[in-house]
Amino acid sequence: MRQELYNYIQSNQDLRRFIREQPHWYRKLTRDPKQIENMQIEMMNYYQKTIPHRVSGFSQSLQLVEMMIGMMGSAIQKD
Structure with a gap:
């Protein structure tokens, strides 16, 4: 080489x-x-370091955060 x-x-x-x-x-x-x-x-x-891979990973993280916020919001409303 x-x-x-x-x-x-x-x-x-x-x-x-x-x-x-x-x-x-x-x-x-x-x-x-x-x-x-x-x-x-x-x-x-x-x-998986290409731009589409990174955007996909960011999108999945965002969906997880939205789900957690939704779960916390529904838990607070029940109390």
């Missing part, structure tokens, strides 16, 4: 962890270093 690519991967904790969990990417990058962009996209999907 090229030294600059190796240094780039070592500087990013998520990429380093991903390449350890998915060793086929090490082979791909050794053969074709231009595949780093594809690996980053796959890593973001794997760790």
Whole structure:
């Protein structure tokens, strides 16, 4: 693997962890270093760090908060 690519991967904790969990990417990058962009996209999907994943997580958190507020409101009204 090229030294600059190796240094780039070592500087990013998520990429380093991903390449350890998915060793086929090490082979791909050794053969074709231009595949780093594809690996980053796959890593973001794997760790659910894309914008749609984050929006979904935020939406689920918001729904949970709304449900808790609703439950507390109904508990207060019963008293």
